[in-house]
Amino acid sequence: MTNLELAPKETEIGQDSPCREKLEVVSAREVPLGGVRAMTVRRTIPHRARSMVGAWCFADHYGPDDVTIGSGMQVAPHPHTALQTVTWLFAGEIEHRDSLGTVQRVRPGELNLMTAGHGISHSEGSPADRPPTLHGVQLWTALPASAAGVAPHFEHLGHSDLPRFALPGASVTVLAGDLMGHRAPTKTYSPLVGAEITLAAGAEITLEIDPQFEYGVLADTPGIRVHGHELARSELVYLPPGPRTLPISATAAARFMLLGGAPFEEEIVMWWNFIGRSHEEVVAARDEWMQTVQQYDEQGAPRSGVDPTRYGLVSGFPEGPIPAPPLPRVRLRTRGNLKPNN
Numbered sequence: 120m121t122n123l124e125l126a127p128k129e130t131e132i133g134q135d136s137p138c139r140e141k142l143e144v145v146s147a148r149e150v151p152l153g154g155v156r157a158m159t160v161r162r163t164i165p166h167r168a169r170s171m172v173g174a175w176c177f178a179d180h181y182g183p184d185d186v187t188i189g190s191g192m193q194v195a196p197h198p199h200t201a202l203q204t205v206t207w208l209f210a211g212e213i214e215h216r217d218s219l220g221t222v223q224r225v226r227p228g229e230l231n232l233m234t235a236g237h238g239i240s241h242s243e244g245s246p247a248d249r250p251p252t253l254h255g256v257q258l259w260t261a262l263p264a265s266a267a268g269v270a271p272h273f274e275h276l277g278h279s280d281l282p283r284f285a286l287p288g289a290s291v292t293v294l295a296g297d298l299m300g301h302r303a304p305t306k307t308y309s310p311l312v313g314a315e316i317t318l319a320a321g322a323e324i325t326l327e328i329d330p331q332f333e334y335g336v337l338a339d340t341p342g343i344r345v346h347g348h349e350l351a352r353s354e355l356v357y358l359p360p361g362p363r364t365l366p367i368s369a370t371a372a373a374r375f376m377l378l379g380g381a382p383f384e385e386e387i388v389m390w391w392n393f394i395g396r397s398h399e400e401v402v403a404a405r406d407e408w409m410q411t412v413q414q415y416d417e418q419g420a421p422r423s424g425v426d427p428t429r430y431g432l433v434s435g436f437p438e439g440p441i442p443a444p445p446l447p448r449v450r451l452r453t454r455g456n457l458k459p460n461n
Contacts, residue, residue: 142356142357144354145354147161147180147353147354147355148161152194158189163178163337164335172333172334172355172378173332173380174263174308178378180339181255183209183253187251192213192245193438195438195439196240198238198408200237200393203233203262206233207376208226210250212250212253213231213243215242215273216243216244217431218241218427221273232273232275233273234274240432256337261387266308274305276303282301284301288324292314292315293314295307296310310329313377313378315377318368321369323366323368323369325366326364327364328365330360333380334365335355335379336350336355336356337354337378338355338356339373340352343375344369345358345367346358386453387454388451397453401451402446409442411440412439412442419437
């Protein structure tokens with residue numbers, strides 16, 4: 120997460136556009152996920168030139184991948200602090216296990232939301248009886264300082280739990296927050312919104328949006344046009360606060376994720392799977408995770424009779440935990456929500 124790419128492309132929006140700022144286009148970079156048997160994901164944020172969109176601080180897009188060969192997604196137990204993870208699938212199935220004792224499969228149209236708070240560990244893997252294709256997004260939101268130390272908890276919302284509504288030529292599912300009067304019941308800790316939107320070929324829609332929010336449009340498929348720019352698959356377009364409407368069209372059947380929120384005003388340190396408020400806080404979180412790693416045996420199973428750290432222990436995953444990478448030799452720097460271009 121510290122190997123950030125060069126500055127993103129920018130596209131000028133014409134003077135007749137309701138949004139007269141520069142349109143930031145962030146291209147995805149490929150990242151291996153899960154070690155030696157890694158699958159590849161496409162990551163847009165965090166990025167050197169665009170760290171966050173509201174509280175959204177991490178976006179991986181993957182698939183569609185054939186998981187009939189190989190092991191699919193296999194991410195062994197690892198820690199998180201001061202963030203929420205959002206697992207959302209377009210196709211396939213993933214099994215979540217965490218140190219709270221949760222075992223929960225997630226399928227398309229369902230939401231897994233894990234709040235790390237003070238600290239949690241979890242694994243995510245393709246089950247043996249999985250469907251043949253895996254396709255989805257993994258998203259994180261940063262918790263504000265007021266919620267960074269909350270007790271960790273997990274939430275699963277089924278298909279009937281999330282609000283869905285239709286626009287001409289489009290279907291919308293709200294994962295978090297409120298969009299056009301449709302509010303998701305998910306627990307969040309800052310003003311934000313997340314939604315999946317599918318468009319029919321040739322559809323043109325206008326979303327009513329919060330002028331206090333900044334937004335990101337993350338393309339699952341090509342063919343989506345935002346203010347005259349046609350997105351490639353996995354590209355993210357950033358739009359600053361101001362407009363009350365967002366026109367989007369599709370040249371072909373398409374799908375995208377809408378991510379938005381109030382600009383995140385706090386400075387944070389984000390390194391590996393940790394979010395903190397200082398270099399020292401992240402170093403301490405890493406040290407405690409490395410102590411947790413020692414509480415698994417050689418077969419990767421939790422040892423009995425140990426006093427677990429704040430991350431707890433994950434049972435039932437076939438591999439041992441992922442050790443934290445070495446810290447860089449320089450102090451970790453805080454990052455904030457970059458200001459819109461002028």
